[in-house]
Amino acid sequence: MNKDLQLREKIKQKLVDVKQKLGKDGNRLAFHLTPAVGLLNDPNGLIYFKGKYHVFFQWNPFETKHTFKAWGHVSSQDFIGWEVHPPALVPSEWYEKDGCYSGSAVEYNGKLYLFYTGNVRTEDGGRETYQCLAITEDGICFEKKGPVIELPEGYTTHFRDPKVWQEGEKWYMVLGAQTKSFEGSVVLYSSSDLLHWQLEGPLAGPGITLDDPFGFMWECPDFFLLNEKDVLVCSPQGLESEPYKYQNLYQSGYFIGDWDRKTKKFSHSKFQELDYGFDFYAPQTFTDGKGRRILIAWMGMGDEMEQHHPTVRDGWLHALTVPRELSIKAEKLYQQPIDELKMLRTNYYSEAFTLTNEKIEIGLNSDLQEIIINIDQFEGKKFSLQLPDRWKLTYTREQGIISFERTRFDTHEKETRHCLIESIETIHILQDRSSVEIFLNNGEKVFTSRYYSNNTHHSCVIAVDGSVAMQWQNWDLGSFSFQHHE
């Protein structure tokens, strides 16, 4: 049996072994993509192809660690009902033997082209990196074409995560890179046939578009035009934490600006973070049949907390965020959960109230909730929203700080993430068993986090120091459905 088949058989067997246990633990998310077993990280190859949304992801079916990496694969017509396919890529060839790493997808002449990084560990502890291509016509079975780009001069082997797009007749690719002086940057290639690639040079980074170093490696770049602005999304590693900024081990954010298509020069404003919660990394975007720019990220972080997620005991780890539609207002990216998620709504409840120096508790039916709060007026010092034993959001008006608190998975102490915000008009919460995504002011600022709780009582406690007039709306939410294919 060839290596590809062998690996696929091993993965199938692993899925058979865990079948009895699947979905039985209380932390398993209902309307987020999670790995059936093992570890999931970056979303990959997001594309709308032949009437279906395809989502691929970094997947280690064998353990909840970053060792083996294949591409898991699901597809959907509406982001609610999902088909689970066999892995799209397993690391069977010499040029990818230590992982089919992250990448992207494009459609060309009715075929789907996947670009990904072949990761190779050498005997002396070093690394090789190859940018590889695989093609499919049916969207399910991929034919590997091998490496199309080798490491250029001037960069270390931390050179990966190809994101490809088309402009006119030309194809472009951005890659996450580390220069020989250990600085993070993004490199641009072009092609006219997707097979032969030409190095255009660095697109952004220190000495190119920034004066100072900005981390030691930029992972998972993405470059796109939205509302007449060019946006470079990337995940820089090695940024020093600052008050209200860069609080996680690694960051994800964007530069907004203008890309001169003739000179290939990109000029941009300063880096802005995409999310302020504990678990958000390696986002990728794509456009769909309706012309929307949709972002999905890894709802996780490869930090010291990773192996302390209680789901590790149940054999799985991490999830993807819900898909979010992007827009730009005043040089800022806004993220909003896509409309399709409204199909999950049932049991609507709404109430308008004014609270003055008091605390109220609103009962919730379950831990699958969508909550939308419109703040009509707020005078005073602070207010907080809390799902007791789960998480707490506090707005401190004078300093304009919003804080998100959860319980650490290891020491069980409280830990917090903060960001600055001028005012709060809306709070939109998606609550899924052990995850929460909070969109403030229609997606101007977002907090994405996992948390774990044994509390079976569901409610939201609102406490106000001052006076607040708000409209509360909530819905119980349903679950995704999955159909498994061999």
Ligand code: FRU
């Ligand atoms: C980001 C990342 C990518 C890499 C992949 C490997 O989380 O480190 O740079 O391609 O994960 O799983």
